[in-house]
Structure formats: C-alpha cells, structure tokens
Amino acid sequence: MSPFHHLSSNVSENQDRELGLLRWALVIVFVWIGGMKFTAYEAAGIAPLIKFSPIMSWLHQIFGVQGASNFVGTMELVTASALMVGARKRVFSIIGAAMSSATFATTLTFMISTPGVFEPTAGGFPALSAMPGQFLLKDVVLLAASLVLLFNALFPRK
Numbered sequence: 001m002s003p004f005h006h007l008s009s010n011v012s013e014n015q016d017r018e019l020g021l022l023r024w025a026l027v028i029v030f031v032w033i034g035g036m037k038f039t040a041y042e043a044a045g046i047a048p049l050i051k052f053s054p055i056m057s058w059l060h061q062i063f064g065v066q067g068a069s070n071f072v073g074t075m076e077l078v079t080a081s082a083l084m085v086g087a088r089k090r091v092f093s094i095i096g097a098a099m100s101s102a103t104f105a106t107t108l109t110f111m112i113s114t115p116g117v118f119e120p121t122a123g124g125f126p127a128l129s130a131m132p133g134q135f136l137l138k139d140v141v142l143l144a145a146s147l148v149l150l151f152n153a154l155f156p157r158k
Contacts, residue, residue: 022145030080037073052113090153097150104143111136
C-alpha cells in the first residue's frame with residue numbers, strides 16, 4: 001500500500017453533513033465572487049484593495065486592473081473546483097481548503113494595508129467603516145470555515 005493512500009481516500013464529511021455545508025457554502029462564494037472578477041465593475045471595486053496590498057500589488061503592475069481581477073477570478077474558480085472535487089477525494093480537499101485559507105488570510109491583510117478600513121469619525125480603531133472595513137471582516141468567518149475543512153482533510157477523524 002502506498003504511503004499516500006490516505007490522500008485518495010474519501011473525506012469524512014461523507015459522514016459529517018456539517019462539513020459538507022461549509023464546503024458547499026465556500027464553493028458558492030468562490031464561484032459567484034470569482035465569476036464577478038471578470039467584470040469591469042468588480043475589477044474597479046477590488047482595485048484599491050490590490051493597489052495598497054504589499055502581497056498583491058504586483059498584479060496591477062504586471063496585468064493592469066482588469067487583468068489582475070481576471071487573475072484573481074481564475075484563482076477563485078480553481079479554488080472552487082478543487083473544493084468540489086475535494087468532496088470525494090482527500091487530496092483535492094486539502095488543495096482546495098489550503099487555497100481557500102490562503103485567499104481569506106490574504107484578504108484579511110487588506111484590513112491593515114487598505115486606507116479607509118477604520119472609521120475616523122467614530123474614533124478610528126476599532127470602529128470599522130462600512131466599506132471596506134465591514135466588507136473585509138466577514139473573511140474571518142470564511143477563513144475559519146476554510147481552516148475547519150483543511151484540518152479535517154489533513155487529520156481525518158476515524
């Protein structure tokens with residue numbers, strides 16, 4: 001038996017419906033938001049987030065605003081695909097959940113790098129602006145869901 005046999009085995013969410021809820025909710029988020037990245041509206045919306053990000057600003061320099069958004073959208077659709085296949089194959093569950101975790105960990109760094117996250121008229125930190133502050137805060141929950149799937153795929157319950 002291969003030492004990597006466990007990677008091709010079924011994932012335990014076949015028995016745990018709650019994990020399936022997390023997976024398919026993330027798939028919906030990635031398909032919907034990833035698909036929107038190919039529109040000019042969404043590209044303009046995420047441009048300031050990418051522009052001020054020390055992690056992602058290179059995307060604008062190489063691809064321009066729409067190209068950067070297309071790149072991000074493609075990665076989000078690949079993540080959705082891996083999560084879908086990951087419902088049956090553990091290796092794809094690991095890949096999809098790791099990509100999802102990396103996505104939301106990255107977007108949470110925008111809370112630090114993007115101007116206007118904290119609302120100065122409400123006293124600044126910790127008061128969040130509606131946009132982009134509260135918009136970004138939801139990614140805490142999405143990161144937690146991604147990590148639950150990742151830990152489940154890496155360390156399945158027997």
